[in-house]
Amino acid sequence: MADFDYDLFVIGGGSGGVRAARTAAATGARVALAEESRMGGTCVIRGCVPKKLMVFASDYADLAEDAKAYGWDAEIGTFDWPRFRGKLHAELDRLEKVYRSMLEKSDVEVFDSRARLADAHSVELADGVRKTAKHILIATGGHPFRPDMPCADLGLVSNDLFLMEELPKNVLIIGGGYIACEFACILNGLGVDVTLYHRGGQILRGFDEEARGLVAEMIADSGVSIHTGTNIVEMKLADEVDVETGTISNSDAALGAPAKNDSTSLGENPKSETRQKAGKRIWVKSTTGREGTFDHVIFATGRRPSTADMGLEDVGVELGRSGEIVVDEYSQSTVPSIYAIGDVTSRLELTPVAIREGMAFVETVFKGNRTPVDHELVPSAVFTRPELGTIGLTEEEASERGEIEVYCTSFRPMRQAFIDKPARTLLKLIVDRETRVILGCHIVADEAGEMIQLVGIAVKAGMTKEQFDRTCAVHPTISEEIVTMREPVRAG
Incomplete structure (x- = not known):
């Protein structure tokens, strides 16, 4: 039997990867984990947790009016985004430390590095060091992407919203899925003028028709301007003087280039940071001929599995049409020693599902109890x-x-x-x-x-x-x- 450095090497420090690493280590296995960004992954650092905290913050906007209607003498001031943002990032820092502490207490060796496959039993870290493992688990999650159109890199994605230095006065959100709708409600609740373009006939495709119809009605009643059957066809950088004169700059800098859809970590969006500090706004034109200028354009047009440049296909791992790792009911890829869980497989893109997939993987591989993943009836x-x-x-x-x-x-x-x-x-x-x-x-x-x-x-x-x-x-x-x-x- 080959002598490996580890029994399990996990690539990805999100909820699923961390749970799998810890539970595998609890069986006595030698486990290592590599994470190129921040420990906690999408959910903790740039997804569920910060988003839900923003939901809580946005809920307070109507409380004073409701309280007065119930007989209270109540007033509410303006929302202080920098103060909230500071507390938000302090909480995310705390949670990241908790994740690191859990791994340390479980005797999981952590590498703060990008890792890619070298062969069926080897991973190569960013510094060129190679580690071998009997089993490799890919848990790199997914990332938001921008459409392939000129100047798409002028827009933000969901990762960027937690990093804004100032709260915008108005935004245009492109998309009609749950991420687009959630952020439309959040920003509207925080006092931002929100417009939403969705190319389909109704928001929240895939959900019950009657339910999503009522949600759409309530969102619109709250002040979000929803335009269905509408998409963006053109966007350019426009400074305040150009907007006031009714002309749009056609300089090379304004036209930009098609955006690259990659798996950059939270905050790696230099163009949006530069634009924000410069106070620039964005002009857009829609498929219906509608034109407008916004502080930010936010693309919530979907997510893609983070599998680029990982050496997966080089070692024989089959990928699907969107780059997802193809796995069986036990999360095993087409290479027997390589498994994958979570959003990188595009099965059910939910944090609790990724955690359950990680636990089923450990039951199957390290406890000898073959456990298929249950994706039925997930709330x-x-x-x-x-x-x-x-x-x-x-x-x-x-x-x-x-x-x-x-x-x-x-x-x-x-x-x-x-x-x-x-x-x-x-x-x-x-x-x-x-x-x-x-x-x-x-x-x-x-x-x-x-x-x-x-x-x-x-x-x-x-x-x-x-x-x-x-x-x-x-x-x-x-x-x-x-x-x-x-x-x-x-x-x-």
């Missing part, structure tokens, strides 16, 4: 205002598979109705007509993310509509409607 949430929580099939998906019943209710919650706010909620169950099993649940409401986590347990357990009905309601709550809807609104 998720979109942190818009209001939130969207979902698990299972949409009404459209379920109706294509067989006969169903749809139980649905939409109403003004007591909290908002009392002060005559137009906010509405939606609770929806998709039921198999024959087996009575709940196939899907969709909630649009404040704290829908918290609700869907709990409902998800019941749906994952395969509970029926009648079992839901036998559960006594908690009154008065929004969630009580989940167990009080007695008659279907339609069948299909």
Whole structure:
């Protein structure tokens, strides 16, 4: 048997990679991990965690008005972005130290370096040093990308939003997925004038039609200007004088070049930093002929697996059309010694899923308990205002598979109705007509993310509509409607 430096070498220090490294080390395996950026990966450093903290910050904007409507003498001042930004980065620094500490306590050797494959059992670090391992786990995640068009590098991506030195007065967001919609709500809540262009007919493609329709309506009612069937066709750098005279600069500097879509770490966007400090604005033209000038254009047009220049294909690892690593149900690639988990595989791009994939990998490879990854009935949430929580099939998906019943209710919650706010909620169950099993649940409401986590347990357990009905309601709550809807609104 070959003598390797390690039993496992993990490339990528995000949530999935760190969990896999720690649990493998707990079995007595010799484990190393390489991370080229900051420990914690997308979720902790430039994704879920900072985004959710921004969601919290944006939620305070309406509290004073709501409090006055309830009888309080309340006022709220202006939002101090630099003060929040400082606390945000202090928290991210703290969390990174926690991740490093967990690895250290687990006896995982850490290399703060980029790593690429040299062969099926070897990785090469940025300084040229090679390390060998019996098993290699790729957990490099994904990265946001810009469209292939002139001057796309003038725009920001989600990574850049946590680094802005000043809060812009207005922004244009390109995209209609959950990232685009979440940041539209966040920035709108912080007082930014937000316009959103989405090329499709409705935002949040892939979610339940009725649910995403209500979310779109509520986002628009909050002040976000949503333009569907609209995309950007041209963008240029325009200084304030040019904008006021109605002419656009056509200099080489303004025209720029097509952007490179790479996997740069948080903050590596020199053009956006330069533009921000110079106070430059961006002129854009849409497919509908609409023109406008914005402090920032934000591309939320999707993410790509971070597999570029890693030597994967050179050693025989098969990649998919978008660069994702092709793996089987045990996260094993086409090279037996090389595995991959998380967003780099483009299966389900959710942090808890990556963590579960890492744990299943360790069960399979280091504990001798072959454990396939379970991607069925995974609850998720979109942190818009209001939130969207979902698990299972949409009404459209379920109706294509067989006969169903749809139980649905939409109403003004007591909290908002009392002060005559137009906010509405939606609770929806998709039921198999024959087996009575709940196939899907969709909630649009404040704290829908918290609700869907709990409902998800019941749906994952395969509970029926009648079992839901036998559960006594908690009154008065929004969630009580989940167990009080007695008659279907339609069948299909």
